Amino acid sequence: MTLNASQLDTITEVSPKLGRKRDHTRDPEILDAALEVLAETGYDGMTMEMVAARAKAGKATLYRRWPSKGELVIDAVANMKRGDFDRDHLPDTGTLRGDLVAMIKPHAIEDGARKMRIMAGLMSMISRNPELAEAARAVIVEPRASANRILLQRAVDRGEISADCDIDNLAMLSQSMAIYRVFVLQKPVNRDFFIRLIDGVVLPAVGLGHPAGD
Amino acid sequence: MTLNASQLDTITEVSPKLGRKRDHTRDPEILDAALEVLAETGYDGMTMEMVAARAKAGKATLYRRWPSKGELVIDAVANMKRGDFDRDHLPDTGTLRGDLVAMIKPHAIEDGARKMRIMAGLMSMISRNPELAEAARAVIVEPRASANRILLQRAVDRGEISADCDIDNLAMLSQSMAIYRVFVLQKPVNRDFFIRLIDGVVLPAVGLGHPAGD
DNA sequence: AATATCCGGAACTGTTTAGTTTCGTATAGA
DNA sequence: TCTATACGAAACTAAACAGTTCCGGATATT
Structure with missing residues (x-):
């Protein structure tokens, strides 16, 4: 229950007696x-x-x-593997909807589900350990949110959506709704869920959906 | 760690020997x-x-x-006290924004924060115990979501917003973003946060915000 | 072959905590 | 007053688990 000091020194050191390396290969x-x-x-x-x-x-x-x-x-x-949401490997289909939909890959859903399970396992600890909270945020959740931010910003830049949009909140929307859906609603987070979120909430919120004028 | 059978029988019973009541007053x-x-x-x-x-x-x-x-x-x-979101005591200001903003009372924020802390404490258990998950959903989170659903439906009924809106998702939006904000972002959930969510996401998503035409 | 290092396994210690038992007391009905 | 019941306190048992220690075997360098 106690996790205070940080000790993230790197692995390979030099042995005191020999020039041999300490492996820690496991x-x-x-x-x-x-x-x-x-x-x-x-x-x-x-x-x-x-x-x-x-x-x-x-x-x-x-x-x-x-x-x-x-x-x-x-x-x-x-040290968890981050999602591969490099700025350079993001989808670029020319429309916001195309980009957002292109982000929904089976692999990404699978990976996201695992990360959410990890997040849930950390929850009680997270609220008591800022260091852990920051690590979890940076690795589990930020890469995806940041990818969304980039896609939204591109849409602004190309004039597809207004610059007044609340990009920060919209970028976190799918993740936060997914967490809610898994743990509170106990329902599956699948492709349909994300599509509905995009078409029913995100795009309308930026002025591209039905309600504003189809 | 084991919680299986449900045993929610009521409190006052009759003693086998006397007509006296078993109190369990504590x-x-x-x-x-x-x-x-x-x-x-x-x-x-x-x-x-x-x-x-x-x-x-x-x-x-x-x-x-x-x-x-x-x-x-x-x-x-x-048996937790539900939020007092009776259908009859909901705000009715005539506009969706008015209703949503009227829901943000200091007391409601305080109460919501406590419930979220409880939710976090239950998280790891929730993912392994459907009974607990259901109890938590019904008491902690559903009353508020259901209130939002009513407010949105009213707005539809009076013609303020389109019937195409994804009411179900929008009703859960503030709760899910609040959970995310508290536990992932570790930032305070206060009045400003909710106002920004309403004006930056919810209202735009139903065609009432800036991007669609201020 | 000799040696130094890392590793896996297993036995061990000490603490924490769920759950039980016991007992002295307060209370309310008869 | 007498008695049955519910209660608080404290001592207790048993199990789980973090963290330690020891040992025998594998590996690689010389």
Whole structure:
């Protein structure tokens, strides 16, 4: 329950006696295992033995590298693979709707669902640990929001939508509605859900949908 | 960690030997205490001793009435005071914006914040317990969403907005964005936040905001 | 082959906490 | 006053789990 100091030093160091490297080669597997267990059972349900077993490692190996369960979790989240929403690889179809729809790939939905499970597992911890909250935000949720912001800004730049739009809120909309849908409504987040959100809320809100004039 | 059967029988029963009533008079205080502790520490951080101490009760008293921690929590959530969003006491200002803004009372914000803290404390448990998820949805989140739905439907009925609007999604929008803002962004949910949401997203989405033509 | 290092496994310690039991007391009906 | 019941407090049991220690084997450098 205690996770205070930050200790994200890098892996490879020099041994005191020999010029040989300290490997810590199992780090990636362990961090992956930690994320999996986290997604399945949540922070409090997760035990170090589960992580060790999942990674086919010994508990001692975990503690050789991380001083506590909390530090391991922070490290796992912070080093999590971000969604591949590079500015350069974003869709560019010429219309906002085209871009937004192009973002809905099966892989992206799958990945997003896993990240939301991780997020839920972290929730109670997040509200008590700003460091973890920031790591989770930066890795789990910000890449996607930032991609949306770029798509919206492009639409503004090409004159498709008004510059008065609340881009910041609109960029977070799909993520926030998805979290709500999964955990509060307990309904699936699938392609149809996102399409309906785009056509029923986002596009109308920027003046492109039905209500304003189809 | 186990919370299966439902045991929401009512409180006052008749003793086997006498016509006297079994009081369980401490029930309300205990349930309140459970909610407070839940909001402060989350389900896993909450201990039965904390709840007992908060209610100035003995641990034995808790177990006389509820078979387990999980059952106590479900009971506390299910019997939680709903927001007072009666169909009859909703604002009716004549415009959608007026109605939505009138919903933002300091008390409602305060109450909503507490409920969100409780929600966060339940998160990891919710994803593993449908019964709890349903109780939380019905009590914490549905009253508000349903109020929004009514206000939107009224606006449709009086011809202020189009019937094509995605009322269901729009009614959940403020809640879902508020959850996101508190837990992911760690920023305060205050009056300004809601006003900006109304003017920047909801009203535009129904064809009343700037982008469509101010 | 000799040696130094990392690793996995298993046994161990100490703490926390769910849940139980016991007991002394307050209260309300008879 | 007498008695049954509900209660608060505290001691208790049993299990789970974070974190530690030890050991034997694998690997790689010399």
